[in-house]
Amino acid sequence: MKALVVENLSKDFGGLRALDRVSFGVEAGERLAIIGPNGAGKTTLFQLLSGMLAPSSGRIFAFGKDITKLAAHRRAALGIGRTFQITNLFLNLTVLDNVLLAVETLGITRFNLLRPISSYKHLLARAETILNQWGMWDRRDVPVRSLSYGEQRQLEIILTLSQDRSLLLLDEPTCGLSPEEAKGFVSMIRDFSRDFTILLIDHDMDVTFEIAEKVIVLHFGRVLAYGFPDEVKRNSQVQEIYMGAQK
Amino acid sequence: MKRQVPYVGIAILLAILSALPIFLPSYYTGLFILMLIFAIFAMSLDILQGYTGLPSLGHAAFFGTSAYAVAILNVKLYQECNFGVELIVGVLSAAIVASLLGLVVLRSKGIYLLMILMASSMMLWGIAFKWRSLTGGDDGIPGISRPDFDLIGLDLGSTTHYYYFVLLFFVISAVLMYLVVHSSFGHTLLGIRESETRMRSLGYNVWLHKYIAFIVSAIFAGLAGVLIAYYNCFVSPSELHLVTSAEGLIMVILGGAGTLFGPAIGASIIILIKNFVSGYTEHWMIILGALYMLTVMFAPQGVYRLFKELSQKWRPI
Amino acid sequence: MLLFLLAAGLTLMLGTMRIVNLAHGSYYLLGGYIGYSIAKYTNNFFLACLGGLLAIGILGMVIYKVILEKRFARETLSQVLVTFGMLLIISDVCRWIWGGTPLAIPQPEILQGSISIGRIVFPIYRLAFILMGGIILIFLWWFQERTKYGAIVRAGVDDEEMTQGIGINISLVKTLIFSMGALLAGFAGVVGGPFIGLSTGLDIDILLLAIVVVIIGGMGSLKGALVGALLIGLLDAFGKSLLPELSIFTLFATMVIVLAIKPSGLFGIK
Numbered sequence: 001m002k003a004l005v006v007e008n009l010s011k012d013f014g015g016l017r018a019l020d021r022v023s024f025g026v027e028a029g030e031r032l033a034i035i036g037p038n039g040a041g042k043t044t045l046f047q048l049l050s051g052m053l054a055p056s057s058g059r060i061f062a063f064g065k066d067i068t069k070l071a072a073h074r075r076a077a078l079g080i081g082r083t084f085q086i087t088n089l090f091l092n093l094t095v096l097d098n099v100l101l102a103v104e105t106l107g108i109t110r111f112n113l114l115r116p117i118s119s120y121k122h123l124l125a126r127a128e129t130i131l132n133q134w135g136m137w138d139r140r141d142v143p144v145r146s147l148s149y150g151e152q153r154q155l156e157i158i159l160t161l162s163q164d165r166s167l168l169l170l171d172e173p174t175c176g177l178s179p180e181e182a183k184g185f186v187s188m189i190r191d192f193s194r195d196f197t198i199l200l201i202d203h204d205m206d207v208t209f210e211i212a213e214k215v216i217v218l219h220f221g222r223v224l225a226y227g228f229p230d231e232v233k234r235n236s237q238v239q240e241i242y243m244g245a246q247k
Numbered sequence: 248m249k250r251q252v253p254y255v256g257i258a259i260l261l262a263i264l265s266a267l268p269i270f271l272p273s274y275y276t277g278l279f280i281l282m283l284i285f286a287i288f289a290m291s292l293d294i295l296q297g298y299t300g301l302p303s304l305g306h307a308a309f310f311g312t313s314a315y316a317v318a319i320l321n322v323k324l325y326q327e328c329n330f331g332v333e334l335i336v337g338v339l340s341a342a343i344v345a346s347l348l349g350l351v352v353l354r355s356k357g358i359y360l361l362m363i364l365m366a367s368s369m370m371l372w373g374i375a376f377k378w379r380s381l382t383g384g385d386d387g388i389p390g391i392s393r394p395d396f397d398l399i400g401l402d403l404g405s406t407t408h409y410y411y412f413v414l415l416f417f418v419i420s421a422v423l424m425y426l427v428v429h430s431s432f433g434h435t436l437l438g439i440r441e442s443e444t445r446m447r448s449l450g451y452n453v454w455l456h457k458y459i460a461f462i463v464s465a466i467f468a469g470l471a472g473v474l475i476a477y478y479n480c481f482v483s484p485s486e487l488h489l490v491t492s493a494e495g496l497i498m499v500i501l502g503g504a505g506t507l508f509g510p511a512i513g514a515s516i517i518i519l520i521k522n523f524v525s526g527y528t529e530h531w532m533i534i535l536g537a538l539y540m541l542t543v544m545f546a547p548q549g550v551y552r553l554f555k556e557l558s559q560k561w562r563p564i
Numbered sequence: 565m566l567l568f569l570l571a572a573g574l575t576l577m578l579g580t581m582r583i584v585n586l587a588h589g590s591y592y593l594l595g596g597y598i599g600y601s602i603a604k605y606t607n608n609f610f611l612a613c614l615g616g617l618l619a620i621g622i623l624g625m626v627i628y629k630v631i632l633e634k635r636f637a638r639e640t641l642s643q644v645l646v647t648f649g650m651l652l653i654i655s656d657v658c659r660w661i662w663g664g665t666p667l668a669i670p671q672p673e674i675l676q677g678s679i680s681i682g683r684i685v686f687p688i689y690r691l692a693f694i695l696m697g698g699i700i701l702i703f704l705w706w707f708q709e710r711t712k713y714g715a716i717v718r719a720g721v722d723d724e725e726m727t728q729g730i731g732i733n734i735s736l737v738k739t740l741i742f743s744m745g746a747l748l749a750g751f752a753g754v755v756g757g758p759f760i761g762l763s764t765g766l767d768i769d770i771l772l773l774a775i776v777v778v779i780i781g782g783m784g785s786l787k788g789a790l791v792g793a794l795l796i797g798l799l800d801a802f803g804k805s806l807l808p809e810l811s812i813f814t815l816f817a818t819m820v821i822v823l824a825i826k827p828s829g830l831f832g833i834k
Contacts, residue, residue, distance in 0.1 A: 050448055076450030084448075090441035101438045104431055105450045113432045113463070114423075120431065163449065302641055351820050358584055358640050362775050363823065369772045370816035489768060493648045500645060530660060536652030540631075543642045543649075 001064045003028040003167055003197040004049070009058035011044055011221075018044045020221040021058070026214075028166075029194035033212035033229075034201050037241065040218040042201045043085060046169050049199075050082045051075045062167060076105075081165030085172040085201075087152045089144045095155060096140035099127040102159040130162045149176055157185075167197045174207050186210050209233075264414060268407040276406050277478075278522055282515040283417040284474045289498035289510035290424050291467035296496070297505030298428055299460045300440030302357070304492045305364030308371050309465040311487030312344050313337035313472030315375065318388040318482040330394035334473055341469025342462050344371075349461040353454060365489060372487040387483030391476055403477070413474055420467055421511070427463060428507055436460055440505075493539075501542050503549020512550055583742070584640055586647040587627075588749055589771025590654035595620040595750025596762045597662050603757075613754045620750025625743040651767065659764050666763035696755070700748070701790060776815055780822045 004026040011019040019041045026032050034042050047053040049060060051072030059068045067075055090098050103126050131137040134154065144152065157173060174182040182204060189198065189211050202208045215232040217225040225235045232238055268276045292306045317337045321328055352363050375382045382388065393403040403409045427433050435456055438446045446453050476482050485491060494517060502513025520538065525531040546553060599616035603609055631646060773796060781792030799814050
């Protein structure tokens with residue numbers, strides 16, 4: 001069973017067709033990169049996949065289930081996780097609060113109105129473990145808006161990863177990171193188990209081709225090329241439109 | 248995450264509050280009653296506004312509805328006080344208004360939400376104003392009788408006894424609201440306030456959380472409404488008016504949105520000033536208006552936070 | 565029609581400038597009162613209109629420059645409270661100067677009387693009113709859609725830095741827009757004087773109606789303001805004759821229904 005199947009997905013914004021009959025499938029455990037010039041529809045695609053926007057037509061299947069009409073928060077429960085291109089964190093809350101919110105969704109009755117949050121020891125323990133893994137435990141009481149940009153990007157990834165979602169949508173995760181940080185990110189992803197299926201949007205071609213097993217090229221909302229990285233690189237249309245400008 | 252509850256401070260505060268009526272003339276005790284009632288009102292609004300990030304200029308809708316419910320039962324139906332029923336119906340009516348309103352209104356955001364809630368509460372005001380047969384129109388409903396607790400030796404007709412009655416409810420509400428705000432539910436509300444999209448992508452049913460927060464805050468506002476009905480022994484459309492909602496909002500902002508106890512302090516300050524000023528001049532509205540403007544200009548983070556900052560400067564740890 | 569004038573100003577402020585102005589109804593009232601005084605002393609209705617219009621326009625300009633443009637007024641909540649404070653102040657000032665008894669501005673002689681079209685008798689004043697409203701509507705539409713300035717405003721709201729970068733004085737534009745909205749309100753106050761009179765509490769009543777119109781029509785949309793105003797005007801008239809006790813409820817119900825279908829209003833941008 002494929003992790004993700006997209007069938008003829010289209011999205012119109014008024015008169016503008018942002019996505020035009022996009023179709024592809026992703027095997028479980030696969031790493032798929034989505035590339036294309038600005039405005040090609042990449043983020044729109046993620047918006048549709050994560051449920052933040054509804055498609056104008058077409059269908060989406062995740063793990064065999066039709067999720068086209070499913071609400072965003074239900075998709076998360078199904079196993080879809082997402083990072084955001086523009087850092088989307090809980091700015092006025094502390095690092096620890098941020099991670100707790102990510103972790104809280106696992107296993108406690110969410111509508112408990114009276115029991116103080118500090119009593120959920122196992123959650124705190126899990127948050128501590130995660131933060132320690134990333135070396136951010138000593139920053140736990142810092143309000144996120146006081147973190148450096150790199151730290152914020154890191155937290156962005158931490159939040160998504162701490163939820164154990166199996167289908168990850170990573171939207172420009174290395175945006176703004178230094179070359180070393182980006183390298184660190186790449187090796188981290190390469191170490192991920194095959195339990196995770198990853199869709200990646202990234203402007204950095206090095207990062208993209210180090211991680212991707214398959215590549216889709218979007219152009220004006222349409223699939224221009226779809227296949228193994230080498231094939232795509234050699235595709236003359238792709239070279240013309242996109243890569244020629246890069247190198 | 249260890250929250251240090253200043254038990255000593257709270258104990259002292261409670262002691263002072265309990266001792267007040269002994270030292271003060273009953274006029275001032277009455278003032279404190281108002282402060283406590285509006286503290287509950289302001290704190291309930293803070294849950295919505297400060298913690299969930301849902302701005303509301305219509306909070307009076309819950310306050311007034313429950314006050315009217317009590318009045319109608321007390322005066323028109325029973326012709327005497329049936330406390331248990333009136334309390335429950337009062338609070339329940341506020342909750343029902345919230346549950347109906349919430350269905351329609353919570354899909355809107357920011358400015359829209361603010362204005363829609365304002366319009367909604369003014370609509371209720373309009374209904375109260377026009378429906379003379381039920382609500383007495385702008386004459387209101389006078390003659391509400393306070394609960395009869397003669398059996399336990401309480402004469403709620405006396406201001407002092409009524410003060411303790413209100414104080415009890417204040418303490419209960421404050422404790423409950425504190426728990427709610429520090430629960431996992433409350434924590435979720437903070438997340439929603441900061442970033443709804445993030446919360447949705449993390450798997451939270453944001454709408455449902457907002458809905459519940461809406462109803463919870465309405466319940467406490469309704470409680471305040473019940474208490475004000477018994478205190479004034481009279482209910483009028485002004486309990487539903489924009490002015491009341493706006494006052495609530497100012498109390499929250501002045502006190503400090505998102506701090507829960509800040510708004511309680513804000514409520515006290517506003518009540519004191521209102522009373523003080525209206526004793527001196529007919530044009531207290533101008534003063535109040537100027538006060539609102541000054542608050543926004545100079546103390547938008549609220550008195551409570553200001554206080555905390557200052558106290559931290561004096562005790563560097 | 566009256567509602568349209570108000571709603572148009574409000575929707576401009578809200579939709580194009582993202583400013584919540586609770587004192588909008590107060591502008592109406594104040595404008596009306598000023599017009600009343602002018603009419604009383606000069607016996608000239610048109611002068612009164614002009615006076616009301618200018619006075620409030622200038623007031624709006626001043627208020628915007630001095631208060632609303634400052635950093636503390638950037639957030640919605642602050643704007644709400646600041647303008648609410650203004651509402652209280654203006655309301656009390658009006659009561660102070662003009663008293664609490666309802667006043668009415670007499671209709672200008674030229675426009676008194678009525679004419680019959682077919683079998684329907686129309687008061688001339690009302691016709692003139694509708695006509696003028698139509699002219700203003702066309703002007704506003706032309707302004708927003710066709711002129712450079714309209715485009716500038718729209719650009720300015722969307723991306724302030726860019727617009728400034730191009731060298732356009734966005735502050736001036738915004739000030740003008742705000743004062744235009746205020747001006748419309750003040751004008752409406754004078755012109756509506758003969759219809760509904762002036763009294764304390766009118767500022768909030770009319771503010772409420774204007775807000776409902778803007779909510780239903782959608783913020784930022786002139787078309788919405790017009791449609792909303794017409795809709796509300798009709799409903800108000802119907803409601804009052806059918807169910808006088810619940811006429812406000814019909815308005816409420818309409819708003820709820822519209823919102824349930826389209827949370828941004830009928831023609832809302834956003």
